[in-house]
Amino acid sequence: MFSSRLPPDVAPNALTRRLEALRAEGERIVDLTESNPTRAGIDYPDDLLTGLGTAAALRYAPLPLGLRSAREAVAADQARRGAGVDPAHVVLTASTSEAYSWLFKLLCNPGDRVLVPRPSYPLFEHLTRLDAVEAVPYDLEYHGRWEVDFPSIERGLVERTRAILVVSPNNPTGSYLSRPEADRLVDLCAGHGLALIADEVFADYTLDARADRVTDLALQERALAFTLGGLSKSVGLPQLKLGWMVVGGPPARRDAALGALELIADSYLSVSTPVQLAAPALLGRGHVVRERIQARIRENLARLRSLVAMHPSCELLPAEGGWSGVVRVPDLQGEDALVMALLERERILVHPGYFFDFPRPAYVIVSLLPEPGVFADAVARMLQVVSG
Ligand SMILES: Cc1ncc(COP(=O)(O)O)c(C=O)c1O
CATH class of the missing domain: 3.40.640.10 (Type I PLP-dependent aspartate aminotransferase-like (Major domain))
Structure with missing residues (x-):
């Protein structure tokens, strides 16, 4: 019906369907894939947008x-x-x-x-x-x-x-x-x-x-x-x-x-x-917001590093820049089952490596943007599950 510019199947995958169902039931999910800085509790100056009203x-x-x-x-x-x-x-x-x-x-x-x-x-x-x-x-x-x-x-x-x-x-x-x-x-x-x-x-x-x-x-x-x-x-x-x-x-x-x-x-x-x-x-x-985001991602990265260090079967890959942390984890059950288990058992959403086309399993990718308390708690629980 539509052009071949669209993928043949635009239906949401099993993880997205399950996530939507849980949210519809009112379940609170900790989203460690959050890449939207305006939803991460970053403090923006109140008058930042006044220029838009000229x-x-x-x-x-x-x-x-x-x-x-x-x-x-x-x-x-x-x-x-x-x-x-x-x-x-x-x-x-x-x-x-x-x-x-x-x-x-x-x-x-x-x-x-x-x-x-x-x-x-x-x-x-x-x-x-x-x-x-x-x-x-x-x-x-x-x-x-x-x-x-x-x-x-x-x-x-x-x-x-x-x-x-x-x-x-x-x-x-x-x-x-x-x-x-x-x-x-x-x-x-x-x-x-x-x-x-x-x-x-x-x-x-x-x-x-x-x-x-x-x-x-x-x-x-x-x-x-x-x-x-x-x-x-x-x-x-x-x-x-x-x-x-x-x-x-x-x-x-x-x-x-x-x-x-x-x-x-x-x-x-x-x-x-x-x-x-x-x-x-x-x-x-813009530097005001940038510096706050920068402080947030550095704080979360440091926390991620110390938490991953407590799990010898996992490894935090070096991050030179950007808003993500990449953790190599044991491939015990396949990435699909792993991210689904995190959602079902811990109500935590993460990206699996295959989402970004990593060459082999298993990787978990987390956004460094979430609020530090929420981030540290969710990462600690996530590591308990993924480390086996
Ligand atoms: C590497 C990369 N390029 C571009 C974009 C999209 O940026 P924009 O909001 O300016 O379209 C993203 C968004 O996450 C990104 O990760």
């Missing part, structure tokens, strides 16, 4: 790539991260997900392929499919830290491959792309005429001071590159719907890409005027 927003004068003041604010924020970009190379979107959609429209014909990391964020499967693009996984391999497996990238460099996606730090492995990896990827993209798409939504949330934080991929001039970010993570405001991309690479290709993106953006004009007008203030004050 009378200037009563006038509609859309610009496809975004208002100059908002693009300048994003450029200033990139400079804070160590990447001085030209505001003319910034494109505003309603979200990072929308940025992906525009880039697939820009770069790919139906049936073309993009390489995506594995393990990683499962939304890529849907985002690509909805734009009639095929996601081909390349591997991240764990050797004490997660590293790009270049042979798996080379295997994916076939005729219809148009782009390589990287997520840095990756969700949920928390691994940043290292400088040598970034250089090698830029070389590969330049050599094969591919674009590099770097998702940096979590780049501000460093958990390991030694992390090799590469945030300047859009400043090199060898390969067409796009770096993606947004308020959703950087200021913990997913409901405002403001994301962005920075376009870089060889100047002629970069400018051609900006011209084509202007046409795509003009067809949707999806970013609201109030959020664009408020962007300078939101980004200027």
Whole structure:
């Protein structure tokens, strides 16, 4: 009945069905998959959103790539991260997900392929499919830290491959792309005429001071590159719907890409005027929320580390950045049965490794956002179950 852009089966899986049934019965579930910062008891300044109410927003004068003041604010924020970009190379979107959609429209014909990391964020499967693009996984391999497996990238460099996606730090492995990896990827993209798409939504949330934080991929001039970010993570405001991309690479290709993106953006004009007008203030004050989220995830990670240390059969994998903790656990019953047992016995919801395409069982992935007391109690109970 509907197009092949949708998965053949859109029905919820057994875990989701059971979760919905328990909630309908009024059961309280501790959600260790919570990735929405506005539901995690983070204290937001009361007046953070006052800029959205400016009378200037009563006038509609859309610009496809975004208002100059908002693009300048994003450029200033990139400079804070160590990447001085030209505001003319910034494109505003309603979200990072929308940025992906525009880039697939820009770069790919139906049936073309993009390489995506594995393990990683499962939304890529849907985002690509909805734009009639095929996601081909390349591997991240764990050797004490997660590293790009270049042979798996080379295997994916076939005729219809148009782009390589990287997520840095990756969700949920928390691994940043290292400088040598970034250089090698830029070389590969330049050599094969591919674009590099770097998702940096979590780049501000460093958990390991030694992390090799590469945030300047859009400043090199060898390969067409796009770096993606947004308020959703950087200021913990997913409901405002403001994301962005920075376009870089060889100047002629970069400018051609900006011209084509202007046409795509003009067809949707999806970013609201109030959020664009408020962007300078939101980004200027965003550090207040960011620091609170940062403190929360560091506190929970430290707690997770000490709790996991009490269970020798489990291992907390190093997290360089991001909002997740990855715990390797004994594979006693399969991940499906494990997450279901946690829900049934402890009323705790976690993500199994297969949700993110981990190569082998068994992993449990927890969000580092929940309130510390709730988090510590639930993790302690979870470890009792998963450690066997
Ligand atoms: C790696 C990654 N990229 C993008 C997004 C989506 O961000 P946005 O809310 O800007 O669409 C997420 C959301 O969790 C994510 O984990």
